[in-house]
Amino acid sequence: MMPFERLRVIDATHVLAGPFAAYQMAVMGADVIKIDRPGDPDQVRLQGPDRELSAAGMGTTYLAQGANKRSAALDLKTAGGQEALKALLKDADVFIENYRPGALAALGLGYQDIARINPRIVYCSVSAFGQTGPRGPETGYDFVFQAVAGLMALTGTEESGPLRAGAPVVDYATGYMTAFAITAALYHRERTGRGQHIDLAMFDATLMLMSTHVTALTAGGKPPHPEGNRFNVAGVGAYDTADGLLMLGAANMRQQKRLWLALGRPDMVKTAHADRIDAHAEEAAVLREAMLTRTASDWEAFFRHHGVPAGKVRPMEEALADPQLNHRGVLQPLPQPLGRAGEYRVPVAPFLMSESNPTVRSPPPALGQHTREVLAEAGIDDGRIAALISEGAAVQAL
Ligand SMILES: CC(C)(COP(=O)(O)OP(=O)(O)OC[C@H]1O[C@@H](n2cnc3c(N)ncnc32)[C@H](O)[C@@H]1OP(=O)(O)O)[C@@H](O)C(=O)NCCC(=O)NCCSC(=O)C(=O)O
Structure with missing residues (x-):
């Protein structure tokens, strides 16, 4: 029923x-x-x-x-x-x-x-x-x-x-x-x-x-501004790869640690979220250079293996061909x-x-x-x- x-x-x-x-x-x-x-x-x-x-x-x-x-x-x-x-x-x-x-x-x-x-x-x-x-x-x-x-x-x-x-x-x-x-x-x-x-x-x-942005303003005093594909930490955001954009999503502290270890940069791992915000420019420069070395699909597979959320920026035709959609119906x-x-x-x-x-x-x-x-x-x-x-x-x- x-x-x-x-x-x-x-x-x-x-x-x-x-x-x-x-x-x-x-x-x-x-x-x-x-x-x-x-x-x-x-x-x-x-x-x-x-x-x-x-x-x-x-x-x-x-x-x-x-x-x-x-x-x-x-x-x-x-x-x-x-x-x-x-x-x-x-x-x-x-x-x-x-x-x-x-x-x-x-x-x-x-x-x-x-x-x-x-x-x-x-x-x-x-x-x-x-x-x-x-x-x-x-x-x-x-x-x-x-x-x-x-x-x-x-x-x-x-x-x-x-x-x-x-x-x-x-x-x-x-x-x-x-x-x-x-x-x-x-x-x-x-x-x-x-x-x-x-x-x-x-x-x-x-x-x-927009609930989170409302409380950012009403409780945090921070007026929102256009963010585009850039977030306050560099581990989250869109990067050019060898063949298109990749949206990287190392949002929490565990994921940023996995990100930098996977990229062979243990020196970049931070212990506090605020340090990530302060290091945005430096981290973004490293990521921009690194991301250009592989295709978006390769990076998807790489980050999946390392437990870091990431996804290729795709047109709808490609999204609709995703076998996961068929799987779920x-x-x-x-x-x-x-x-x-x-x-x-x-x-x-x-x-x-x-x-x-x-x-x-x-x-x-x-x-x-x-x-x-x-x-x-x-x-x-x-x-x-x-x-x-x-x-x-x-x-x-x-
Ligand atoms: C969608 C609207 C902007 C459309 O505005 P209008 O074209 O000016 O229509 P109104 O609602 O103002 O008026 C409708 C008129 O049609 C009449 N009416 C309605 N149904 C009927 C039938 N079946 N037969 C005869 N007359 C009818 C109703 O009595 C009103 O008459 P009179 O009183 O004589 O005028 C508005 O309806 C609206 O703001 N709705 C609430 C918000 C909403 O749902 N927005 C759309 C979401 S979709 C969207 O945003 C998107 O696609 O993008």
Whole structure:
């Protein structure tokens, strides 16, 4: 049995963070129904390098987080769409939304409205800065939070100036935090019988990702600055080798001792961390010269043998070919969309579970693929479903 089996999640989220939270619940067995907006698809359905997929609403960005879900297309601006959503929420366990604070309440679909018809529901609102407060009304994306929370100011070098992380780390981390908050609320409901409202802010999520830098400032008085690939000790950092960059990770005192002994330089071993900081320039000069004498792969093998963490700086193609990924099955196959031959692979979850391993079971649905099916399951009779479709409140894909 999967952990979230028979748990019904109504996922009225769009873009990345909210849908990724619902995806994580779906790979753990939840029955997730994505509420799509007829005529104005979730922007990620249109995103990615493959134009044919994007034009069909199956863009590669959507393919990363759409598996195991069903899609019901409802126009929530209509009375019929609101009626249909309420019918779905009446018996649901979880509702997730990430629209501008107040947008759903204005349609009679806020927490108070829904708690009246289903007091056991866990209603989770993901927003930019929170539901209330001076910045509550604002909207935002990953890159905006990387900017305003100070994450960009940590990334890059003094020369490059602030840089955005190459992947939308705030979105995906927010997705995980959201799934955790929902899981905690479900556990609370198990014990009390009561649902609740979760108010999760992406600005706050970004600060969670920088916790060590926050305490470096608030407890240590050290304002962060862009660090690039350079750390405060030379045994940690990126070095050129004979054929590319190597990230060396002799972070603790035991590892720095192994590093210098392996390189035949017992004279460089330090006994106090502070001495390593003071000797940064001298140690870095020795390492720069030494690292040029072998290839990055040779160094990986060498340091593995000597118990020092190190890894070649690789492009994604090389990372995905790593046999370790196959061994663990973190990327699972799904059929190519639009009837294309073959399969693509999608990241599922970073953990294996001995009783209930996360899995993808069904491919990402087309917009409105399951509208009739899920409305019927919610107890709406065929005649009413037909009326909702004919008035445009609901759309069933062909
Ligand atoms: C993502 C957004 C910036 C998108 O902003 P906007 O395009 O301006 O949309 P808004 O949320 O402001 O408003 C959405 C409007 O759509 C309406 N709405 C929503 N769903 C429906 C359906 N199904 N039918 C009809 N209408 C609908 C809703 O009532 C609002 O109406 P009106 O009230 O009439 O306007 C924002 O939603 C936001 O800040 N969300 C919270 C933070 C977040 O999740 N950010 C994205 C993470 S992903 C990311 O960062 C990344 O990819 O990078």
